[in-house]
Amino acid sequence: MDWSKIKTIFIITFLILDVYLLFQFMKMRDANNYEVITPTSFEDKLKADEITYVELPKAPIKDQYLSAKPKTFTKGDMAKLKGQKAVSMEPTSTLVVMLDKPIQLSSKFEPADLASFIKAGILYGEHYQFWEKDDKKHTITYFQQYENYPLYENINGMITFNVNEDNQITSYQQTYLEEVEKLTAKEEILPPLKAIETLHQKGFLKPNSKITKIELGYSTLIQLAASQVLAPTWRFVVNDKDSLFVNAFEGQIIEFNSEENSKVE
Numbered sequence: 042m043d044w045s046k047i048k049t050i051f052i053i054t055f056l057i058l059d060v061y062l063l064f065q066f067m068k069m070r071d072a073n074n075y076e077v078i079t080p081t082s083f084e085d086k087l088k089a090d091e092i093t094y095v096e097l098p099k100a101p102i103k104d105q106y107l108s109a110k111p112k113t114f115t116k117g118d119m120a121k122l123k124g125q126k127a128v129s130m131e132p133t134s135t136l137v138v139m140l141d142k143p144i145q146l147s148s149k150f151e152p153a154d155l156a157s158f159i160k161a162g163i164l165y166g167e168h169y170q171f172w173e174k175d176d177k178k179h180t181i182t183y184f185q186q187y188e189n190y191p192l193y194e195n196i197n198g199m200i201t202f203n204v205n206e207d208n209q210i211t212s213y214q215q216t217y218l219e220e221v222e223k224l225t226a227k228e229e230i231l232p233p234l235k236a237i238e239t240l241h242q243k244g245f246l247k248p249n250s251k252i253t254k255i256e257l258g259y260s261t262l263i264q265l266a267a268s269q270v271l272a273p274t275w276r277f278v279v280n281d282k283d284s285l286f287v288n289a290f291e292g293q294i295i296e297f298n299s300e301e302n303s304k305v306e
Contacts, residue, residue: 095254109220125138143209171183181204183199195218245285
């Protein structure tokens with residue numbers, strides 16, 4: 042037996058094995074490195090948290106800032122009310138009205154129940170849209186709208202109906218924004234998915250949430266004594282219940298309170 046040949050064969054075999062093992066090691070290391078440096082897409086993060094959403098607008102959307110002034114109601118405005126009595130002194134920016142005859146509501150309220158009264162009996166009634174019925178506060182709220190876009194939580198542009206124990210509307214308070222003007226040219230706003238990402242990063246979107254509605258409106262950006270600036274605002278309805286708001290230009294989360302809009306940076 043030629044031991045030198047056998048020795049050579051073993052050496053060559055081990056060299057081949059070493060090269061193969063080295064190749065496998067490098068392949069495995071590259072795969073691991075790739076997994077580490079490849080960022081997880083936001084859609085994958087939402088899927089991991091079981092957060093779903095309705096269909097998003099596909100085309101870019103452009104919008105602009107608006108300006109508006111709170112209306113001062115006068116004696117002439119109050120004289121237009123039929124079957125109602127204004128109890129607030131004129132001039133006033135908040136019209137307080139008592140109904141001569143209460144409006145009986147059905148056991149299960151629908152906005153259509155008030156449609157005819159709002160159109161015929163409320164000043165500028167066609168400029169408002171239903172927002173919510175609050176059984177705890179015994180109120181029904183309508184927000185003013187501009188070109189079919191709601192003005193969210195704007196204390197200077199809403200109607201609040203008061204409901205008594207017999208499920209009747211007996212009075213209401215009204216404010217109204219007039220002289221609405223476009224302040225700037227239209228610019229592309231934040232895509233809704235980017236706004237959703239902000240809500241997710243800030244912890245406003247919890248796991249297993251479902252965004253059931255997405256719409257665009259306006260919220261107060263700057264409140265001055267005699268006027269205000271309105272900014273395009275995304276509204277996301279979560280689980281058919283809670284509303285989350287994001288400034289559609291600046292990307293800040295908006296939290297409303299009774300006095301003014303607060304922002305989460």
